[in-house]
Amino acid sequence: MSIEFNWFLPTNGDSRHLTGNISTPQLRPSHLTHREPDVDYLIQIARAAEATGFNAALIPTGAACEDAWLIAAALAQHTEKLKFLVAFRPGLELPAYAAQKVAALQTFTGNRVLLNVVTGGDQDQQEAYGDFLNHDERYLRTGEFLQVVRQIWQGPGQEHSGTHYDIRNGGLTHPLAVPPEIYFGGASPAAEKVATGGAADVYLLWGETPDMVNERLQRVRSQAQQQNRTLRFGLRIHVIARETESQAWDEADRLWRALSPETIANAQRALRSSQSVGQARMQDLNDGTRGNSVRDLEIAPGLWSGIGLVRGGAGTALVGSYQQVADAIRQYHDLGVDTFIFSGYANLEEAWRVGENVLPRVQ
Amino acid sequence: MTIELNWYLPNHGDFHGLTNNRMGESSNKARTSTPAYLESVARAIEYAGFNAVLIPTGPTCHDGWVVAASLSQVTTRLKFLVAFRPGFVLPAVAVQSVQSLQRITGNRLLLNVVTGGDSAEQRGYGDFLNHDERYSRTAEFLDIVRRIWAGKKFDYEGQHFRLRNAGLLRPIDTPPPIYFGGASAAAEAVAAQYSDTYLFWGETPDMVEERIRRADDLASRHGRQLRYGYRVHVISRDTPEQAWAEADRLLREVPREIIEKAQKQLQASESVGQARMRSLRRSNTFNDVRDLEVYPNLWTGVGLVRGGAGTAIVGSHEQVAERIEQLYESGVSSFILSGYPNLEEALNVGEEVVPLLRSTAPRLAVASA
Numbered sequence: 001m002s003i004e005f006n007w008f009l010p011t012n013g014d015s016r017h018l019t020g021n022i023s024t025p026q027l028r029p030s031h032l033t034h035r036e037p038d039v040d041y042l043i044q045i046a047r048a049a050e051a052t053g054f055n056a057a058l059i060p061t062g063a064a065c066e067d068a069w070l071i072a073a074a075l076a077q078h079t080e081k082l083k084f085l086v087a088f089r090p091g092l093e094l095p096a097y098a099a100q101k102v103a104a105l106q107t108f109t110g111n112r113v114l115l116n117v118v119t120g121g122d123q124d125q126q127e128a129y130g131d132f133l134n135h136d137e138r139y140l141r142t143g144e145f146l147q148v149v150r151q152i153w154q155g156p157g158q159e160h161s162g163t164h165y166d167i168r169n170g171g172l173t174h175p176l177a178v179p180p181e182i183y184f185g186g187a188s189p190a191a192e193k194v195a196t197g198g199a200a201d202v203y204l205l206w207g208e209t210p211d212m213v214n215e216r217l218q219r220v221r222s223q224a225q226q227q228n229r230t231l232r233f234g235l236r237i238h239v240i241a242r243e244t245e246s247q248a249w250d251e252a253d254r255l256w257r258a259l260s261p262e263t264i265a266n267a268q269r270a271l272r273s274s275q276s277v278g279q280a281r282m283q284d285l286n287d288g289t290r291g292n293s294v295r296d297l298e299i300a301p302g303l304w305s306g307i308g309l310v311r312g313g314a315g316t317a318l319v320g321s322y323q324q325v326a327d328a329i330r331q332y333h334d335l336g337v338d339t340f341i342f343s344g345y346a347n348l349e350e351a352w353r354v355g356e357n358v359l360p361r362v363q
Numbered sequence: 364m365t366i367e368l369n370w371y372l373p374n375h376g377d378f379h380g381l382t383n384n385r386m387g388e389s390s391n392k393a394r395t396s397t398p399a400y401l402e403s404v405a406r407a408i409e410y411a412g413f414n415a416v417l418i419p420t421g422p423t424c425h426d427g428w429v430v431a432a433s434l435s436q437v438t439t440r441l442k443f444l445v446a447f448r449p450g451f452v453l454p455a456v457a458v459q460s461v462q463s464l465q466r467i468t469g470n471r472l473l474l475n476v477v478t479g480g481d482s483a484e485q486r487g488y489g490d491f492l493n494h495d496e497r498y499s500r501t502a503e504f505l506d507i508v509r510r511i512w513a514g515k516k517f518d519y520e521g522q523h524f525r526l527r528n529a530g531l532l533r534p535i536d537t538p539p540p541i542y543f544g545g546a547s548a549a550a551e552a553v554a555a556q557y558s559d560t561y562l563f564w565g566e567t568p569d570m571v572e573e574r575i576r577r578a579d580d581l582a583s584r585h586g587r588q589l590r591y592g593y594r595v596h597v598i599s600r601d602t603p604e605q606a607w608a609e610a611d612r613l614l615r616e617v618p619r620e621i622i623e624k625a626q627k628q629l630q631a632s633e634s635v636g637q638a639r640m641r642s643l644r645r646s647n648t649f650n651d652v653r654d655l656e657v658y659p660n661l662w663t664g665v666g667l668v669r670g671g672a673g674t675a676i677v678g679s680h681e682q683v684a685e686r687i688e689q690l691y692e693s694g695v696s697s698f699i700l701s702g703y704p705n706l707e708e709a710l711n712v713g714e715e716v717v718p719l720l721r722s723t724a725p726r727l728a729v730a731s732a
Contacts, residue, residue, distance in 0.1 A: 024532055039436075039467050064532055067463035073432035074467045089456075096488045097451035104426035108398050108433045127527040130453045130519075148489075160489075170487035173423055 001338050004234075005359055006056040006085060007049040007351050008343030009075075011037045011066040014045075016346045017258050019267075019310050023064055029263060035346065037066055043078045045348050052355020056083035058236075058341045061118050063125055069101055076109040084109060085183060085341070087116040090145035091131045091138060096170050098145075099152035103176050111178040117142060117199070119186055121276025135275050139190040140164075146182065146199045153179050183234060183339075187216070187278035196224040200231060202339055206278055207237030207316035208285070209300040210331055217336045234339030235332055238307055238317035239354050241325040248319050249294060255345060256294040256306050264290060267310040274312070282308045282315040302328050314343075325354075326361035333362075366691055366720060367592075369415040369444060370408040370709045371701035372401060374430060375423040379704055380616045382625075382668050394704065396425060398433065404706045405434045405441060411713025415442035417594075417699045420477055422484060428460055435468035443468060444542060444699070446475040449504040450490045450497060455529050457504075458511045462535050475542040476501060476558070478550065480634030494633045498549035499523070505541065505557035512538040542592060542697075546574070546636035555581035558589060560697050564636055565595030565674035566643070567658040568693050575694040592697035593690055596665050596675035597712055599683040599702075610677050611652040613703060614664050622647060625668040632670065640666050640673040660686050672701075683712075684719035 013021035013036060020032030028034060035041055049057050057075070059068035072084035086105070088098070105113050119142045120126050121135070133141060141164045148165050151158045155175035160167040184200030186192070195203050203220055205213055217233055224231050240255075242248040268288045271279060285305040286297055297306040299316075302324055308315020318325045329340060344350025377394040394400050408416050416434075418427040431443035445464070449457070464472045478501045479485050482493065492500060500523040507524055510517055516530040543558030545551070551574075554561045561578055563571055575591055582589045598613075600606040626647055629637060644663045649655055655664045657674075660682050666673020676686045687698060702708025 037466075063459070066466065067428075067460040070428055070432040070460060070463050070467055073429045074436050077433060077436035092456045093452040094450075094489045097448075100422075101426040101429060104429040107425060108429055124528065128529045129455045130524050130526045130529070132525065132527075158487075165489050166486075166491065167489050168486035169483065170489065 001333070001336075003333055003362065004055045004339045005053070005362075006058055006339065006341045007045070007054045007355075008236075008341060008347060009042055009045055009057045009059050009071070010035075010343070010347050011042065011059055011068065011071055012062065012064040013037050014041070014346045014348070018255050018307060018345060019259070019263055029258075029260070032258065033346075039071075039074050041348070042071060042075060045351055046075045046079050046082055048348055048351040048355065050079050050082040052352060053359060054082065054351070054355060056085045056112075056114055058085040058116065059087060061087040061089055061116075063128070069105060072105060072113065073108055076112060081112075083112040083114055085114040085116050087118050089118050089120050089129075090142045091120065091126070091133065092129055095145045095148035095165055096152050096167060099149045099176075100172065102149070102180060103153070103172055106176065106178055106180065113180040114183060115180050116183040116185065116204070117146065119191065121274050121279055123275055135188065136190040139186065139188070139194045143194040143197060143199050150179065185236075185278070187276075187281055191277070192220055192223060196220060196227060196229060196231065198227070198229065202232040202234050204234040204236055204339075204341075205337075206282055206314040207235060207303070207318070208281060209303060210335060211300075212281070213332060213337065214335050221336070232339060233337045234341060235337045236314045236341040238314060239325060239342045239344050239350065239358065240304070240317045240319045241322050241354060241358050243321065245321045245324060248321060248324075252304055252306065252317070252319050253294040256290065256297075259290055259306075259310060261290065264288070264309045271308075271312055279312060282313075285316060322357040322361055325358050329358070329362050365696070366687070367414050367697040368412075368717065368720075369417055369442075369697065369699045370411070370413045370712075371594075371699060371705060372404060372408075372416045372418045372430070372434075373701075373705045374401070374419050374425050374427070375421070377404070377704045377706070381613050381665060381703065382617055382621055401425075401430065402434060402437050404709070405438055407706045408709045408713075409438045409441040411709045412717060413441070413709065413713065415444045415471075415473055417444040417475065418446060420446040420448060422487065428464060431464060431472065432467050435464075435471060440471075442471040442473055444473040444475050446477050448477050448479050448488075449501050450479065450485070450492065451488055454504045454507040454524060455511060455526060458508055458531065458535075461508075461539060462531065462533075465535070465537055465539065470537040472539040473542060474539050475544065475562070476505065478545055478553075480632055480637060482633060494547070495549045498545065498547070498553050502553045502557060505553070509557065544594075544636065546634075546639055550635070551578060551581055554578060554589065555587065556585050560590040560592045562592040562594055562697075562699070563695075564640055564672040565593060565661065565676070566639060567661060568689055570639070571690065571695060572693045579694075590697060591695045592699060593695045594672040594699040595701075596672065597683060597700045597702050597708065597716075598662070598675050598677040599680050599708075599712055599716055601679065601715075603679045603682060606677050606679060606682075607652060610662055610664060610675070614649075614652050614655075614667075617668055622667045625670075629666075629670055637670060640671075643674065680715040680719055683716050687716075687720060 015021040017032040022028040153176040158171035181201040183202040185204040302320040427445040503521040519526040540559040544562040660678040
């Protein structure tokens, strides 16, 4: 089984601290460093990822993020090989339109697009966009959306009648030469069903413990097998790697010390109101408080849940020496994970560090 | 007020002729709209001193947002007039894309709202509203966009869109101006209330003046004042004879059956603007290239085979400059020009016509960013 390494592009702002990235100045602790997601900065991260051998950059989506399609188009002009894993929410635009946008982006990047479908777990955020479906309906719509997108890619004369979409004589003027692979996130039964029903090529998980990951992989794999499908699996996780184990935990300690109980309490309130099953699984990995020492949040050897105290989505980090982190990656790989999406605080320096020091120890 | 001169990006391919179907000649001179070619055209347009480039939208076009983000990285001053159809994406999402594109381009974005005139084409995208319903949706879309830009969180219950607690996390620094096309009564009402620049295809000056009077009146009822823009092709040469010889070449290269086929398609359009373009010509038959000159230097030959803007200003550089000044006197202050092919003609017009506009009418500044 091959192994694929990707890096995260902080289009919602970056920082050397856990909450310093927040773009809204009033919500950001003012003493923390902050980097705006300007193109000049994002170009540097993309070039770091490309230079150190990463396959793709994940460009996230959300109310606080820049438009991922447009960031990919801009960064393609400054890179040559790096792919772009473009996250997007299928419910917020028509599938035929999205399919045409993908075609343009493939043309302008030289076929370097990968798609990350994010169905959306936060009802309030969806309603602010104008989407009032509930959690399970959204996943069903995602399935239909992706079906239409793949159909439009096949060229002219497409017809579709469905629950959410109708198409009369649609389709690209020419079939799309290179349809991008589709990466899919979602931990609920509704999500698993859509992912294994043909919507996904790669099924993504946030950085849970090896035991939790193993359980999900077995379940999803068997669901897919029942339909004669195979999926690849990806893990989205932060990395805090240094020469030695103690240096790595010192770095985690630095991040941990900067978190005030008030910052944690505010973030926890928001995170625990989410409908996302994946988010709830992340929340279960800590008790919502910082504990007495940084390693109180070490939930499996070298797996730290401190990030999830204040960050939605992926809330854990692999912490350890370069060799320990490489070994941890190999452990997930042995379970069947062949795609990794890493990030760090801050992403520019840490892309270089992980690319130069950890990847060679895995490959 | 300055004259704003913009050029057109051949987002679906560029030709030496009116169509790619040239009689008796191979079509190997057609230029496909590869990223490399579009980059060259954008650089030429910027070099020639134009304010912005119009990036059109449609089934045969690359997505305009993607093109603008991409071309912004190889240009420095050129603005991007991005055409898009409001029915295909939720307004709150479009607003976020606009904000990103402003950041990526350094505030070089202009928006061109295209409601869409062809129901069959809309259905191919999954949009089943009729002509007037589409304009009512465009109105709601722009209403929501402007409310979000205003900064306060709000709830919205419309016919087409519903939002709860909508608003941007960060206020937008520079909301882009909204250019708007559409010639029907439904379109005029929306333009008056929500657009900044109301666009016309290349009609005769008297037709334009009539529309400006009506739109001024409609806009004043909302306490608003509009700018007006004019989308037209240009065939400009050293002498009138050379310009008409070029128009004649373009016309003679189009096979008769291509004209007939194109006319059948264009007549099926629901677009009022398209019908007005057609009405400029008494007939589709002609003996001489100048039979299609419907006003001094305004030639309808392009519209024989092309939808949308179907006229060209044809003449010497001096005549072309005079026509632009005349339209300016009529109230038009923004122009979107194009030629065959666009790279060479952008340079030609930039080098020959633009200096005349500067020197013969010194009170008119030619805008460049």
